[in-house]
Amino acid sequence: VEQKIEQLDQLPKPHDGQVVWLDITGLADAPIIEAIGKTYSLHPLALEDVLHVHQRAKVDEYGNVLFVVARMLYDDRPLDSEQVSLFLAKNMVITFQEDPGDCFDIVRERIRQGGRICARGPDYLVYALIDAIIDAYFPRLESLGTDLDDIDAQITASRGRHSLSRLHEIRRILIFLRKLLWQHRDALNVLVRQENELIAPDTHVYLRDCLDHVVQLLDVAETDRDSCIGLQELALAEIGQRTNDVMRVLTLITTVFMPLTLIAGIYGMNFDPNSSPLNMPELRWFFGYPFALSLMSILAVIMLGFFWARGWFHR
Amino acid sequence: VEQKIEQLDQLPKPHDGQVVWLDITGLADAPIIEAIGKTYSLHPLALEDVLHVHQRAKVDEYGNVLFVVARMLYDDRPLDSEQVSLFLAKNMVITFQEDPGDCFDIVRERIRQGGRICARGPDYLVYALIDAIIDAYFPRLESLGTDLDDIDAQITASRGRHSLSRLHEIRRILIFLRKLLWQHRDALNVLVRQENELIAPDTHVYLRDCLDHVVQLLDVAETDRDSCIGLQELALAEIGQRTNDVMRVLTLITTVFMPLTLIAGIYGMNFDPNSSPLNMPELRWFFGYPFALSLMSILAVIMLGFFWARGWFHR
Amino acid sequence: VEQKIEQLDQLPKPHDGQVVWLDITGLADAPIIEAIGKTYSLHPLALEDVLHVHQRAKVDEYGNVLFVVARMLYDDRPLDSEQVSLFLAKNMVITFQEDPGDCFDIVRERIRQGGRICARGPDYLVYALIDAIIDAYFPRLESLGTDLDDIDAQITASRGRHSLSRLHEIRRILIFLRKLLWQHRDALNVLVRQENELIAPDTHVYLRDCLDHVVQLLDVAETDRDSCIGLQELALAEIGQRTNDVMRVLTLITTVFMPLTLIAGIYGMNFDPNSSPLNMPELRWFFGYPFALSLMSILAVIMLGFFWARGWFHR
Amino acid sequence: VEQKIEQLDQLPKPHDGQVVWLDITGLADAPIIEAIGKTYSLHPLALEDVLHVHQRAKVDEYGNVLFVVARMLYDDRPLDSEQVSLFLAKNMVITFQEDPGDCFDIVRERIRQGGRICARGPDYLVYALIDAIIDAYFPRLESLGTDLDDIDAQITASRGRHSLSRLHEIRRILIFLRKLLWQHRDALNVLVRQENELIAPDTHVYLRDCLDHVVQLLDVAETDRDSCIGLQELALAEIGQRTNDVMRVLTLITTVFMPLTLIAGIYGMNFDPNSSPLNMPELRWFFGYPFALSLMSILAVIMLGFFWARGWFHR
Amino acid sequence: VEQKIEQLDQLPKPHDGQVVWLDITGLADAPIIEAIGKTYSLHPLALEDVLHVHQRAKVDEYGNVLFVVARMLYDDRPLDSEQVSLFLAKNMVITFQEDPGDCFDIVRERIRQGGRICARGPDYLVYALIDAIIDAYFPRLESLGTDLDDIDAQITASRGRHSLSRLHEIRRILIFLRKLLWQHRDALNVLVRQENELIAPDTHVYLRDCLDHVVQLLDVAETDRDSCIGLQELALAEIGQRTNDVMRVLTLITTVFMPLTLIAGIYGMNFDPNSSPLNMPELRWFFGYPFALSLMSILAVIMLGFFWARGWFHR
CATH class of the missing domain: 3.30.460.20 (CorA soluble domain-like)
Incomplete structure (x- = not known):
């Protein structure tokens, strides 16, 4: 019931x-x-x-x-x-x-x-x-x-x-x-x-x-x-792993570009080639500019190769 | 009581x-x-x-x-x-x-x-x-x-x-x-x-x-x-997550601006265009300056696109 | 059975x-x-x-x-x-x-x-x-x-x-x-x-x-x-240790290259040597350019030596 | 006893x-x-x-x-x-x-x-x-x-x-x-x-x-x-918190100064204004230099404002 | 036995x-x-x-x-x-x-x-x-x-x-x-x-x-x-503490050198002083170069003083 x-x-x-x-x-x-x-x-x-x-x-x-x-x-x-x-x-x-x-x-x-x-x-x-x-x-x-x-x-x-x-x-x-x-x-x-x-x-x-x-x-x-x-x-x-990955990207970029920027900076210095034959004679070389660009490229390749060898590109 | x-x-x-x-x-x-x-x-x-x-x-x-x-x-x-x-x-x-x-x-x-x-x-x-x-x-x-x-x-x-x-x-x-x-x-x-x-x-x-x-x-x-x-x-x-976020901002900024700064630095080099036709002919091109600025913009867009593709903008 | x-x-x-x-x-x-x-x-x-x-x-x-x-x-x-x-x-x-x-x-x-x-x-x-x-x-x-x-x-x-x-x-x-x-x-x-x-x-x-x-x-x-x-x-x-290692590389590179880039930047300033004998006389020195490069090299060696002394190269 | x-x-x-x-x-x-x-x-x-x-x-x-x-x-x-x-x-x-x-x-x-x-x-x-x-x-x-x-x-x-x-x-x-x-x-x-x-x-x-x-x-x-x-x-x-704080200072400084340095770099490029009216006409403007400095200042203020809005200055 | x-x-x-x-x-x-x-x-x-x-x-x-x-x-x-x-x-x-x-x-x-x-x-x-x-x-x-x-x-x-x-x-x-x-x-x-x-x-x-x-x-x-x-x-x-220390060194270096580099970059801009008296008159000042160097030194000292005050040098 x-x-x-x-x-x-x-x-x-x-x-x-x-x-x-x-x-x-x-x-x-x-x-x-x-x-x-x-x-x-x-x-x-x-x-x-x-x-x-x-x-x-x-x-x-x-x-x-x-x-x-x-x-x-x-x-x-x-x-x-x-x-x-x-x-x-x-x-x-x-x-x-x-x-x-x-x-x-x-x-x-x-x-x-x-x-x-x-x-x-x-x-x-x-x-x-x-x-x-x-x-x-x-x-x-x-x-x-x-x-x-x-x-x-x-x-x-x-x-x-x-x-x-x-x-x-x-x-x-x-x-x-x-x-x-x-x-x-x-x-x-x-x-x-x-x-x-x-x-x-x-x-x-x-x-x-x-x-x-x-x-x-x-x-x-x-x-x-x-x-x-x-x-x-x-x-x-x-x-933690992602922070590590981000840091690697940053370090890689910095390490590759800093030397290149320095080279560009050096060739941007205003030393007077007229005052002395030692003052940046590269600036008047026939292959001066290509030489500088090649130097940069080679440096970049070396840097990247170095990091590649240390395994930074393998995740 | x-x-x-x-x-x-x-x-x-x-x-x-x-x-x-x-x-x-x-x-x-x-x-x-x-x-x-x-x-x-x-x-x-x-x-x-x-x-x-x-x-x-x-x-x-x-x-x-x-x-x-x-x-x-x-x-x-x-x-x-x-x-x-x-x-x-x-x-x-x-x-x-x-x-x-x-x-x-x-x-x-x-x-x-x-x-x-x-x-x-x-x-x-x-x-x-x-x-x-x-x-x-x-x-x-x-x-x-x-x-x-x-x-x-x-x-x-x-x-x-x-x-x-x-x-x-x-x-x-x-x-x-x-x-x-x-x-x-x-x-x-x-x-x-x-x-x-x-x-x-x-x-x-x-x-x-x-x-x-x-x-x-x-x-x-x-x-x-x-x-x-x-x-x-x-x-x-x-x-930890916030440190990661801060690192991303830093890496992004660095990665975008470093190449641009390098380009600016390159065009700031003092190679003498008079010494050789190979020495930075861009500096005397009619569209030289716009070309450099466009190069920079395109590079920046590519970089940002790359990070976007890797999901760095999604929180 | x-x-x-x-x-x-x-x-x-x-x-x-x-x-x-x-x-x-x-x-x-x-x-x-x-x-x-x-x-x-x-x-x-x-x-x-x-x-x-x-x-x-x-x-x-x-x-x-x-x-x-x-x-x-x-x-x-x-x-x-x-x-x-x-x-x-x-x-x-x-x-x-x-x-x-x-x-x-x-x-x-x-x-x-x-x-x-x-x-x-x-x-x-x-x-x-x-x-x-x-x-x-x-x-x-x-x-x-x-x-x-x-x-x-x-x-x-x-x-x-x-x-x-x-x-x-x-x-x-x-x-x-x-x-x-x-x-x-x-x-x-x-x-x-x-x-x-x-x-x-x-x-x-x-x-x-x-x-x-x-x-x-x-x-x-x-x-x-x-x-x-x-x-x-x-x-x-x-x-954590690897993040630390990556950071060291970054810090090393930054610390070594930043002063060099500053020096290059300084000698890239456009002060007019004609206006005053105090305005960047180095630019017209006979050994100006070698002097600048040596300054950079010495600075880099000092920096590296400093980090070496603090044990950053020992893993 | x-x-x-x-x-x-x-x-x-x-x-x-x-x-x-x-x-x-x-x-x-x-x-x-x-x-x-x-x-x-x-x-x-x-x-x-x-x-x-x-x-x-x-x-x-x-x-x-x-x-x-x-x-x-x-x-x-x-x-x-x-x-x-x-x-x-x-x-x-x-x-x-x-x-x-x-x-x-x-x-x-x-x-x-x-x-x-x-x-x-x-x-x-x-x-x-x-x-x-x-x-x-x-x-x-x-x-x-x-x-x-x-x-x-x-x-x-x-x-x-x-x-x-x-x-x-x-x-x-x-x-x-x-x-x-x-x-x-x-x-x-x-x-x-x-x-x-x-x-x-x-x-x-x-x-x-x-x-x-x-x-x-x-x-x-x-x-x-x-x-x-x-x-x-x-x-x-x-x-961890202190590392985070240090990173913020670094990121802030980098983010504020990198664009300014780029602008300075751009105006330091050696494009020849004589070759073309498009080549960096700003360099010869009457208010060129003040314009560049103002641009930098405005950019810096915008950047700082952006970080302020994201709460990076509140500890 | x-x-x-x-x-x-x-x-x-x-x-x-x-x-x-x-x-x-x-x-x-x-x-x-x-x-x-x-x-x-x-x-x-x-x-x-x-x-x-x-x-x-x-x-x-x-x-x-x-x-x-x-x-x-x-x-x-x-x-x-x-x-x-x-x-x-x-x-x-x-x-x-x-x-x-x-x-x-x-x-x-x-x-x-x-x-x-x-x-x-x-x-x-x-x-x-x-x-x-x-x-x-x-x-x-x-x-x-x-x-x-x-x-x-x-x-x-x-x-x-x-x-x-x-x-x-x-x-x-x-x-x-x-x-x-x-x-x-x-x-x-x-x-x-x-x-x-x-x-x-x-x-x-x-x-x-x-x-x-x-x-x-x-x-x-x-x-x-x-x-x-x-x-x-x-x-x-x-x-963790060492990572923090490394970060401090990095931040210190970056914070000190970035403004200096910017100043060097600014004085490296190619504004034409002939076009206007407003265009970088410092470049022709008698004490222009010493002024720039002093500005940099003072900035560096201020920065270092700021970090010293925040206790970054005390370990």
Whole structure:
């Protein structure tokens, strides 16, 4: 049975043999949250955590209620995440989330179609919800991995001008995701090891599977972070290499033209050939001008040959 | 009952069913501290730690007294912290601090208003005090996070001239805060695990919540530190990139003007056209000067085209 | 007995005293996999892991079936690996792999020849298969090590232009292999410590030996990664050193030629010697031109001597 | 009772109710050390460690003798430390040190004045000695911290030419001190956890206090090391930034003067205005020279304006 | 009794009250090794490890035989090590090594002289052999430390041109040694903790001492590695600093000479003073030439003064 509740006195009571899932969206109205908390006797510290939406993913046990905080990715804010607070009590699951829109539609659909999820207890529902949250991390990490591959190709092709700030951004997102995943890993570890009547023994297998997914995601995030660091270093080296290349061009040009300019300058000196036969007799030679031009050409060829021999033209 | 005590013989005695909080400010007068210590039979090593105000945050157990050191942030000294020494004895809490002004006003207010804090024992009061100290870390880390975001924007906009030393400063503060938080984490861990008659079982839930806050703060501090390192690397890369850009401008200018200057220099040579028809006949051509200028222009265009083709004008 | 099975109803039933190894290649046809799973009552979560071929290497226990995921290297894709899923049940081993072609031929050959492998149970077969997968890592790491040695020689000989992107590539592969090896290490640790009737006590010695191999491979991968990082830093330093060398050449040339060009320029000024005896009398000296050339030569020698004294010619 | 012993047969025998502290300085004469060892039945391996003075700080238990190695800082050798070997036996403490001069004078004074130290057993004496050694680390770390602050100020003021090698030196010292402190931490941990009749239960509180000091020192050393690394990076960035600044000056000068020099060169060409009215008619204009100078000035202003607009003059 | 054995049937049988040490050099002849293994019933997997000489240092237990792999340094190959395989059985020690020449001569000598080593069991012999292997690491690390100190002095004296590749080499060796030492540490830890009838309780003290040596070596290796990294960074910074210095020289020269060259160029322009009194009247001034030279000198002095004021001449 699926229904929308808008007044506090419509809140359902859990019965034996029936699982109630109460999904509350929007946390702006604190008194209502507190009223709900009172109705189902949730611990005030847990309710405080529900309202302060920057909790880490975690599992807390308050008497016979299990309080799980999970963090759901936003589609459009790569460095932010939405807190989902789950209470698992006898025959009852309560979830709190801040914004409308979540990744639970797949779970709702499965409930409507009445599959395995209906036959099992509230612990399996909690597993299904956490699993849905975790599964939403996969596409995010995949898209980051694709970005990294693109940047790798760009840097290798020496076209990575803006890649450094993009790499910095991706690295921040990866650190952010890694932090979230570690929190979920710890929380799921607590759930898997929990010896509690609230969680049936055969749900443990499913929780372990979910934990496996988180560990796999962590693996990807770590590897991507390593790639990211490697690419940053490669990009930095590329900048250093390009500076080196630019310097070579400059040095080559300077070294070739400076002597030529000096020769031109020398023959531009105004020594008076009339005062002495030693004063620039070349200026009156028959082949004076061709001689000067040849001298320049030969010097240029020698210089270029010298740099060629030192390997400056091989990239 | 709230009272100000200025003489040693006014020191209250704790009675059953009543919690005494003795808050001592100023540690300059060692004999008085020792007298207080004797009155309430505090261990001399603990008193020594009270007086040497560079202790790490920690929890020590001396017989039936629990000695907790916490470190409170100063508003105006980012790399310093004030030591708060707390003694938890039966029916009694004693706190020592060096300077007037603290973050306990919120606790005092709650006591005056007589809330949950009055109904519970001294262990809850100790929790409330530690919680107040820890909560004061949040705004500090938030302001650092905002600073980092500003610097990120500046570097991305290539305007980060002074950002490196600021980043270095923030990193030092983050390392400092992280160290403090680790100490509090260890101390709270000891308190949470303490199986001691001084701490009532239901206070453990609150201490665990406080520990959660510390872990959350640690998370933020770690992430900020990672950001800081990333930004430092980005700023360094930016410097390298700018050096590269400056080099390109230099190389471009040099490469374009050197050949032109050489041509001008060649036509400035003083070879005597009278001595030989081979000696610079251009100087007497009708279109000699326009020819030289055109040669220069064409050379300049070719050079610029060459660099354009190599992509030096695309940033 | 060895046979190829192409229809579901030919699936063999395991008998006592006989070990059946069912090796399934190709996972495209999910219903068939599910049918096989049903026939041998494999857990649905395990079957899901068989079909999602990006599982980490791991060991899961489902009742009296042990589910092992191992990852086999591809010959031609250095950053990809093929998932091999092994089920160890009583008298039965089932393996699933995605692509034809594997490293199990050596095991098949040993079975055909009927050696120790036939005399022992399915646990020994599982060991032999995992061992074959692990052994295939050795040549991969060896070839990477050889590559690193080559690059080391190149960089030392200052010819390492393209080595940085190659080093980045090798580092990525090493990180990838290291990740895989850590997974296998964890999985083998679980197998070695497993106290399970499925694994005979004397197979533990063999599994421990296989674990030893993985640890040895990890050692190599770690050392190679350290080498890789060291070489990257060396290559970077080499770039910096080369930039420094290029700068020296440029500075030398500039410093030597600029004063000479200035002298030539000065003697090219058009001051009128007729207007005053102070106006460039050198131009009419008998040894004016030789004097100017000597001045230039002496200046050049002094400059070169100065740089020689500062050690710029010693590399 | 205090006495100087110079012959082996004067060696005191420990009695009940009296603590003997035998302090041996100088290890050059191995046979004497061995004779002492035989007298008090010390284990040969421990004696070997006494003579090989490069042992790590550690605690070894040989039957009913506790052997502690501690390392004392030298005043004048920042990267060296002196080994102090302590034997704690029933009613007896033996210390061996290599060089005369130590940090035990404070302990000797307390013994002479007969304080708490005389009333307690040999375990308290061992604590007092170790505490004296540890306390001598504080001023060393404080002076390094002051040095780091100085360098920080220098680098921020861009005057850090020689700071890099000094930072390298400080970092080495910090690594050295950190290593020593870790060893003492491990050793003290062993002592604190020791459940041994040699160490009275109430001495444990004092040893724990001493351990606290070591942990505090470690904290400082770690923080200083982080500062050191941060400062090295800052100094490196400063070098990069300065190179960038120098390049800008060079590029600016080159860019401004090259075109002017070209113009001067052009008007220095020897085209014959008599041969054609197109050949440099400017040379005979009435305002030719002022025109050329104005052209140069305007060009220079445009260039400077261009760089000003690109922000090269803002530091 | 010492004897050389060259035929398989001469292999001794161990008796009670007598320890046999069988030292086998050369592993080329696999069948002989296998025959020996059969004679003393050594496990086939252990024999395989004997033949594959790239095992990590480790301790394996095969029934009542303890199999220890240790790795001995080569004198001449810094990045290679020789495998020594030790079997410890009742009354018997078997060692296998690949190449002739080892560090066991000191043990052999002690046996011949008949010391403590003869009075004790085979476990003490194994200890003595391992200790001999470990002790051979000390001189290696000491020589590397000396090399590092030399390089440190060279870099500080700015003469560290080739130090970077040497540092890279030393770092590789240190990583290699560290890896070996960690393996031995693990292996010795296993031996020390082994509660096995093969190892007598009082041999544990000796093994612990040997473990202490390994930990001490590890300490040295770690510190040296830190030094190495620090020196590499220092050398890199030195390169950056030198590039900066070279750039300053270049910029200084350019900035001083460019304006002078421009002035010379201006007075080299061919404006016709006859056409207009505005056209370069300086050329006909009485003090024209001295005026131009003074202008140049003053400009040069101003430029140099400007750079001096900015601190470019202070190193």
